[in-house]
Amino acid sequence: MARTIMLIPVGAGVGVTSVSLGMVRAFERNGLNVNFFKPVAQPRQGEKGPELSTEIIRQGTNASPATPFTLSHAEKLIGAGKTDVLLEDIVERFESHMVDAEIVVVEGLVPTAKQPFANSLNYNIAKALDAEMIFVTNPGTDSSEQLKDRLEIACSNFGGRKNKRIIGCVINKVGAPLDEAGRNRPDLAEMFEANAANASHNLEVLQVFGKSPMPILGCIPWNAELIAPRAKDLAKHLNAEILNEGELHERRLHGITFCARSIPNMLEHFRPGALLVTSGDRADVIVAACLAAMNGVKIGALLLTGDVRPDVNVLKLCSQAMATGLPIMLITTNTWQTALTLQNFNLDIPADDKPRIEAVQEYIASHIDKQWIETLTIGTKRTRRLSPPAFRYQLTELARKAKKRVVLPEGEEPRTIEAANICAERGIATPVLLGNPTEIKRVAESQGITLSAGVEIIDPITCREKYVAPMVELRKAKGLTEVVAREQLEDNVVLATMMLEQSEVDGLVSGAVHTTANTIRPALQLIKTAPGSNLVSSIFFMLLPDQVLVYGDCAINPDPNASQLADIAIQSADSAKAFGIEPRVAMISYSTGSSGQGSDVDKVREATKIAQERRPDLIIDGPLQYDAAIMENVAKSKAPNSPVAGKATVFVFPDLNTGNTTYKAVQRSANLISIGPMLQGMRKPVNDLSRGALVDDIVYTIALTAIQAKQLSS
Incomplete structure (x- = not known):
């Protein structure tokens, strides 16, 4: 049975929809199956179309929220003394739409002058749904004592301290700019102005942590960037x-x-x-x-x-x-x-502004008490699919713990600079930008970026010469001379590769402006493969709406033979496992089982056998057609006895043509995020970017690289 958490706003303007978004994301990060329910719509003035909270949750999360009842419907029943009928309708809609959820976040009504019944209805809904209650408030101009008193009053309206269903509160908009009336809804002209007096005031408000009548499950600082409209x-x-x-x-x-x-x-x-x-x-x-x-x-x-x-x-x-x-x-x-x-410009999040929705989700989720979230997963026995939010969160957390230095040879490229700054600010890795320091700072300034102290900048001119002798030594068997080495080191990718080879950095990320060959060739020549690896291959992490799949090899090997294909399958399975994905490997072909003949399908059949013999601990099956590998209903008819069919998490393609075409078709047709390619089999981590990479793509690739560096060094 789903555990129900109801967010109850203590007054207007507390940002309950943003907190709902963040709460849903926080649960998703921990692998929980989450849904959302707004029992009664509460449209803003002049608002038309779908109820905003529900639509934003539908657009920005994996939840499938039910349509709320209209405010007029609720007011009509309440006015006629039929609140019990409204509650029955709410319970029925809740039960019919929340069947598969482990956690349901319910958003209460905001008490306003036009809806004075909001608190009473919220309490009745919480009791009807057997929901645990979390109050959402903001400091405003209150002192810590005044905020404590406000929470006490809110608590008393919902049964008082003896009500065990009240589990805590979330304090939002700490440090927000206020007008003379104490309202923290700034207009566009002032929303980014510093408000030092109010920031100081809110430091005092944080003392409520020692006085609160209930646990504080989240304290969310004001972040002006989150309200920046398009x-x-x-x-x-x-x-x-x-x-x-x-x-x-x-x-x-x-x-x-x-x-x-x-x-x-x-x-x-x-x-x-x-x-x-x-x-x-x-x-x-x-x-x-x-x-x-x-x-x-x-x-x-x-x-x-x-x-x-x-x-x-x-x-x-x-x-x-x-x-x-x-x-x-x-x-x-x-x-x-x-x-x-x-x-009068409305600064609320539009339902179609997905980047802003994503930013709000991540920011709010990062300020919700992690220990409390983890307690909700205790006792859950369901085998989890690693959702995209959980995967991205896991990436950043593992990267933070790795504490690695990652060199970025395209240091003057705008996206790379922004990604480096994000990584430094979030503690994902220590980014090392190679490039002219003056130009890097100019590009950063033109983008409105203040470079974090954690971003390292190295001018290639000042350090190239010291790598000439080590490079000649590494390539002496190939007849490399000092003159040629010095010439090759003019390429920042080669220079960065030498820094990695000399263990001055832990990983390398390139490709925003360079080709895959430009990134990988120096690594193959200078870093070489890891012990026990016969080839270098690649995988993409495909972030589907409800799970993350691994595709290999989609970037490196044009036409691997059966033995090489088996190596790719094993490497891909091990990579999946290292990133929290349970590996069930499908060897993809145009034929399933023994139904097809021909050299191509025979290669996949032989590769499957070799991989199974080399690694009996892995679940590997093939040949399988793509639909049989991913769809349970197709698997039942085409491969009923397969341990992989219908539930594959790792897809190994027979050649580069098939792999690259499939990953791009799935990514573009379904508008999915893909992270990669991540290279496998290297002695030290070197990862390539697409030249169309977004800033987030670079950030997550840096995180991947940091994690790989940790794994390879342990």
């Missing part, structure tokens, strides 16, 4: 005409500057993520903003007011800046009216 969200709010779309759907706004002064007095505000607001006839501001964009400053957007279109020649002059992705919008209102409209 330029497209603002364009929609303003009903703006788009003069240049650029990266309207991707760029985020980190503050507003009204450009009323002369250019020299405004330049400091031309920063990454800034929304620059000016009249459409201010050609000087428009040109200055475009010059900043051409110099690498990713301005959030340029908003032109007064329904004044810039001169055609000005726009023509700015065409190269527009090509960098700078969004330009035009509205009819003047600057004063625009300022008023911006104050």
Whole structure:
């Protein structure tokens, strides 16, 4: 039977939907099957369409939440004295949709002037669903004593301290900026402004930990980055005409500057993520903003007011800046009216903003008490599938514990710099950027990144010479001379590989701008294979909605023979196990079992036999068609006696053509995240990136590399 956790907001503006997102993610990280239920919809003013909390959970998690009852339906029954009928309806919907869940997060109603019945209904719902209750609050302007009193009052409204179903509280938005009335819902203009006085005040609020009438299960600091909207969200709010779309759907706004002064007095505000607001006839501001964009400053957007279109020649002059992705919008209102409209901009998360939903989930989940979460998994006997959130969380946790240094030879590349900074800030690894320090800092600044003290920068010019002699020694059998070695070390990938070979770093990640061959060739020549490994192969981790699969080999070996294919299967199984995935290896072919003939299927059949003989401890079967390997209903008819069919977690493809095509088809068609390729069989970890890699892809590849380094050194 599912364990039910109900989040009950103590007042408006506490961010209960964000806490719901984080709570669901925290449970997913621990391999629990989680679902979500919002019993009664509570639309915001002017909101249309699906209930926002439910839709955000549906878009951002693996949960399949039930549709909530409408507020009008609830109010009608409550007004008619039929609260018991409403509760029966809620219980029925809950039971019918939460059958397979181990944990259900229920989000209560926010008490407002228009819904004064919210607390009473929340309590009745909690009792009807036999839910454990967690209060969600925020400090506001309260002192620790006042916050304690507020929690005491909330507790008394739900049965008091004697109610064993009250298990704790979550304090959200610690350090949030406040207005004069103590409201912590800033408008867009002030949301990123430092609020030192309030931050200091909230340090005092944290003293509530020693006074709280209930356990504090989470204390979540304010993070302005999590409320940064996309330029497209603002364009929609303003009903703006788009003069240049650029990266309207991707760029985020980190503050507003009204450009009323002369250019020299405004330049400091031309920063990454800034929304620059000016009249459409201010050609000087428009040109200055475009010059900043051409110099690498990713301005959030340029908003032109007064329904004044810039001169055609000005726009023509700015065409190269527009090509960098700078969004330009035009509205009819003047600057004063625009300022008023911006104050009413809704900073809630839109249901279609998946990157922001993901960021909120991860941030909130990281501040929920881990020990409490782990207690919920005790006694669960179900064999778990490692979900994508659990896998990503496990990666970062294992990487933190490994404490390794990873060199990034593409140190001046923007995505690599951002990924390095994230890794340093999260403690995933110590990133070592190879490149010109001045250029690296310039690129970081143009992206609005303040480089963490944990990011190491090494100028290749200062250290190349010391690797010449060791490299000549390593390749003397191949006739390498000092002149040629010095020339090859001009390539930062070769230089980074020598740093790894000399054990000055623990791993290497490259490929954001280099080909796979550029990354792997120096490693094969200088690092070579691990003892006992006959070849180097690769795997991808495919993050399906409800589990993580391993695909090998999709990047290295064009046409392995049967013995090599067996090695790939064994390497892939061992890698899966090392990352918490129970290996059940399917040797993929166009035929299942003995139904097909031909040299290709015979190779897979022989490889399966060799792998089984070499590693009898592994569960390996083949040949299997892909559908028989992954779908239980197909497996029952095609391979009823197979220990792998229908539940494979590791898929070994017969050749590079099949593997690479399949991984890309699955990734693109299903819009999945894939992490890799991760190289197997190297003496020290070297990993390749796709040239289309996103920042997150680089971060997780660095984490993989750090973990591999730990495993290879133990």
